[in-house]
Amino acid sequence: xxxxxxxxxxxxxxxxxxxxxxxxxxxxxxxxxxxxxxxxxxxxxxxxxxxxxxxxxxxxxxxxxxxxxxxxxxxxxxxxxxxxxxxxxxxxxxxxxxxxxxxxxxxxxxxxxxxxxxxxxxxxxxxxxxxxxxxxxxxxxxxxxxxxxxxxxxxxxxxxxxxxxxxxxxxxxxxxxxxxxxxxxxxxxxxxxxxxxxxxxxxxxxxxxxxxxxxxxxxxxxxxxxxxxxxxxxxxxxxxxxxxxxxxxxxxxxxxxxxxxxxxxxxxxxxxxxxxxxxxxxxxxxxxxxxxxxxxxxxxxxxxxxxxxxxxxxxxxxxxxxxxxxxxxxxxxxxxxx
Amino acid sequence: xxxxxxxxxxxxxxxxxxxxxxxxxxxxxxxxxxxxxxxxxxxxxxxxxxxxxxxxxxxxxxxxxxxxxxxxxxxxxxxxxxxxxxxxxxxxxxxxxxxxxxxxxxxxxxxxxxxxxxxxxxxxxxxxxxxxxxxxxxxxxxxxxxxxxxxxxxxxxxxxxxxxxxxxxxxxxxxxxxxxxxxxxxxxxxxxxxxxxxxxxxxxxxxxxxxxxxxxxxxxxxxxxxxxxxxxxxxxxxxxxxxxxxxxxxxxxxxxxxxxxxxxxxxxxxxxxxxxxxxxxxxxxxxxxxxxxxxxxxxxxxxxxxxxxxxxxxxxxxxxxxxxxxxxxxxxxxxxxx
DNA sequence: CTGAAAGCGCTTACAG
DNA sequence: CTGAAAGCGCTTACAG
Numbered sequence: 278x279x280x281x282x283x284x285x286x287x288x289x290x291x292x293x294x295x296x297x298x299x300x301x302x303x304x305x306x307x308x309x310x311x312x313x314x315x316x317x318x319x320x321x322x323x324x325x326x327x328x329x330x331x332x333x334x335x336x337x338x339x340x341x342x343x344x345x346x347x348x349x350x351x352x353x354x355x356x357x358x359x360x361x362x363x364x365x366x367x368x369x370x371x372x373x374x375x376x377x378x379x380x381x382x383x384x385x386x387x388x389x390x391x392x393x394x395x396x397x398x399x400x401x402x403x404x405x406x407x408x409x410x411x412x413x414x415x416x417x418x419x420x421x422x423x424x425x426x427x428x429x430x431x432x433x434x435x436x437x438x439x440x441x442x443x444x445x446x447x448x449x450x451x452x453x454x455x456x457x458x459x460x461x462x463x464x465x466x467x468x469x470x471x472x473x474x475x476x477x478x479x480x481x482x483x484x485x486x487x488x489x490x491x492x493x494x495x496x497x498x499x500x501x502x503x504x505x506x507x508x509x510x511x512x513x514x515x516x517x518x519x520x521x522x523x524x525x526x527x528x529x530x531x532x533x534x535x536x537x538x539x540x541x542x543x544x545x546x547x548x549x550x551x552x553x554x555x556x557x558x559x560x561x562x563x564x565x566x567x568x569x570x571x572x573x574x575x576x577x578x579x580x581x582x583x584x585x586x587x588x589x590x591x592x593x594x595x596x597x598x599x600x601x602x603x604x605x606x607x608x609x610x611x612x613x614x615x
Numbered sequence: 616x617x618x619x620x621x622x623x624x625x626x627x628x629x630x631x632x633x634x635x636x637x638x639x640x641x642x643x644x645x646x647x648x649x650x651x652x653x654x655x656x657x658x659x660x661x662x663x664x665x666x667x668x669x670x671x672x673x674x675x676x677x678x679x680x681x682x683x684x685x686x687x688x689x690x691x692x693x694x695x696x697x698x699x700x701x702x703x704x705x706x707x708x709x710x711x712x713x714x715x716x717x718x719x720x721x722x723x724x725x726x727x728x729x730x731x732x733x734x735x736x737x738x739x740x741x742x743x744x745x746x747x748x749x750x751x752x753x754x755x756x757x758x759x760x761x762x763x764x765x766x767x768x769x770x771x772x773x774x775x776x777x778x779x780x781x782x783x784x785x786x787x788x789x790x791x792x793x794x795x796x797x798x799x800x801x802x803x804x805x806x807x808x809x810x811x812x813x814x815x816x817x818x819x820x821x822x823x824x825x826x827x828x829x830x831x832x833x834x835x836x837x838x839x840x841x842x843x844x845x846x847x848x849x850x851x852x853x854x855x856x857x858x859x860x861x862x863x864x865x866x867x868x869x870x871x872x873x874x875x876x877x878x879x880x881x882x883x884x885x886x887x888x889x890x891x892x893x894x895x896x897x898x899x900x901x902x903x904x905x906x907x908x909x910x911x912x913x914x915x916x917x918x919x920x921x922x923x924x925x926x927x928x929x930x931x932x933x934x935x936x937x938x939x940x941x942x943x944x945x946x947x948x949x950x951x952x953x
Numbered sequence: 954c955t956g957a958a959a960g961c962g963c964t965t966a967c968a969g
Numbered sequence: 970c971t972g973a974a975a976g977c978g979c980t981t982a983c984a985g
Contacts, residue, residue, distance in 0.1 A: 293955075294956045294957070295956095295957095296955075296956065296958090297954090297955060297956075300955090306954090307955075308954070308955075309954060312954085312955090331961090333961085334960085334962065334963085336960090336961065
């Protein structure tokens with residue numbers, strides 16, 4: 278509870294003005310090298326840390342970045358993606374002494390309101406925007422408010438926001454190509470939330486690939502990512518007239534649920550049905566059969582996103598960063614078509 | 616990008632001093648009801664939001680709470696617990712216009728350093744401390760620094776920190792009682808990280824229950840919560856001379872891995888082996904057989920923790936809050952002993 | 954290269 | 970019940 282050291286303390290010890298201390302501490306011109314070294318030594322010795330509040334008030338950055346997630350808790354909890362992504366974000370932010378403000382909100386309106394508040398209260402230097410949906414208002418809102426933002430997803434036309442993305446369409450192509458190569462002609466897709474932009478990108482890619490390969494059937498069913506809807510979609514597909522011989526899923530929990538449904542219907546995996554998960558996690562490995570999945574380095578994805586954010590707020594650098602495309606890891610849940 | 620309104624703007628519009636505005640806005644005595652209403656109306660009309668930085672500098676709270684998680688990303692990602700807990704925390708914090716700072720760190724030293732920085736920079740009003748380990752230095756460090764903190768776990772002796780906890784020992788008792796009731800005499804426990812306090816509490820409870828029921832065997836194996844170690848522990852137990860007829864796990868991922876191992880060893884679940892998961896999530900439902908698990912309302916647990924934090928920083932209220940004990944949900948993975 | 958001073962937007966004793 | 974003023978800890982033109 279002892280009083281925190283301030284630049285005034287450093288200034289008096291060093292026998293200079295607080296202005297000089299500020300220049301020295303921030304590595305700006307205006308002090309001699311000798312003075313700078315002396316100031317830095319004193320700052321370190323007395324354990325000085327900048328007050329974010331004071332810096333913020335003086336108009337400088339607050340060294341904090343916001344991340345708002347608009348998904349229900351039970352879905353977030355079951356998607357290892359988010360924690361891994363956050364972990365990657367954190368690794369870069371904390372190395373740069375920048376805090377992460379996290380907010381989980383129930384819907385889009387709450388997400389917008391959260392950004393407005395954070396910005397109005399000057400809590401953040403910028404926000405990371407993920408899970409974009411079609412006609413998402415957020416990029417426009419952020420531009421209007423003047424909030425620096427990094428888009429996690431496909432770059433927006435007309436807005437000069439930096440974006441970090443991964444080629445989902447190419448990943449989907451690789452899955453369809455693989456299944457076709459081992460003889461499948463009836464392939465289904467169990468998609469995530471249809472309102473999300475990346476769901477739409479994947480569905481479009483899936484349909485284009487089906488067209489290209491002239492598949493016999495290529496139905497798409499939408500879900501909310503929960504195992505219930507994944508299981509229900511699978512049940513519907515497997516009891517339909519034109520039963521698919523392979524199904525791809527937009528996450529791994531639904532692929533696991535599919536294993537259960539196949540078991541329940543006495544359909545053998547992979548002999549009679551091949552299953553592919555759209556995300557890879559330990560879950561896919563623990564099943565029997567283990568599940569073929571699209572894998573990518575999500576921690577790295579988060580780290581790149583955080584770096585793009587820092588580049589943006591530190592020196593206004595924008596740009597589009599493409600991260601490696603997910604690669605297919607074949608496991609025991611896929612085999613030649615029956 | 617237009618200039619944000621300040622209390623000076625409100626003051627000039629209302630024809631009063633900024634001091635009066637401050638009193639009115641904070642609901643403190645010093646202004647007449649009429650003036651207060653006028654001020655509040657103007658504030659609302661011009662879209663005023665307090666500057667957290669200014670409030671912080673003036674010595675008031677910053678309306679932010681920190682949460683530091685010291686587990687590897689791949690473990691965090693596979694534990695639905697954390698996101699659900701965070702979601703509960705968030706629901707209470709955001710209703711009180713309080714931000715959550717989240718930091719994921721690799722180890723205990725990094726966790727300590729993170730608290731020091733946050734506090735030194737005046738970024739937070741307090742921290743939530745979870746995953747306490749035996750001889751955890753954090754409560755002492757926090758007391759020394761004077762950081763308000765809420766312990767998620769067993770209350771600490773000698774330190775007057777509020778704690779929110781759940782009776783893990785009673786939950787373990789209920790599991791052992793249940794298994795004994797259906798005839799099991801050789802019950803094993805696959806525990807999480809042995810350094811964590813709640814692991815130790817559970818192990819002690821397990822051993823006491825084994826003693827009480829005079830079990831034939833009650834081995835305990837420690838793991839790091841990953842499916843690899845869970846599978847390895849299971850393999851070791853199932854190939855030992857005194858093979859258990861029931862195994863309880865400290866999370867659900869390991870219980871799922873156990874299903875795989877049993878399958879690999881041609882041991883039928885639940886006929887020859889009963890399996891109980893220490894956490895409940897959708898994962899337990901999606902398996903076949905579905906997994907018997909200890910369930911509790913984790914979102915509520917997070918919410919209560921956040922409330923305890925607000926009570927502490929708002930009016931210094933401390934105290935111990937016990938949350939409901941986890942209850943056993945019997946499913947298809949447990950049956951009478953062979 | 955350095956010093957003195959204003960200003961960021963609040964809160965809070967202290968007078969009136 | 971209200972006003973005037975100091976202070977929180979920085980940054981940044983502006984003089985010297």
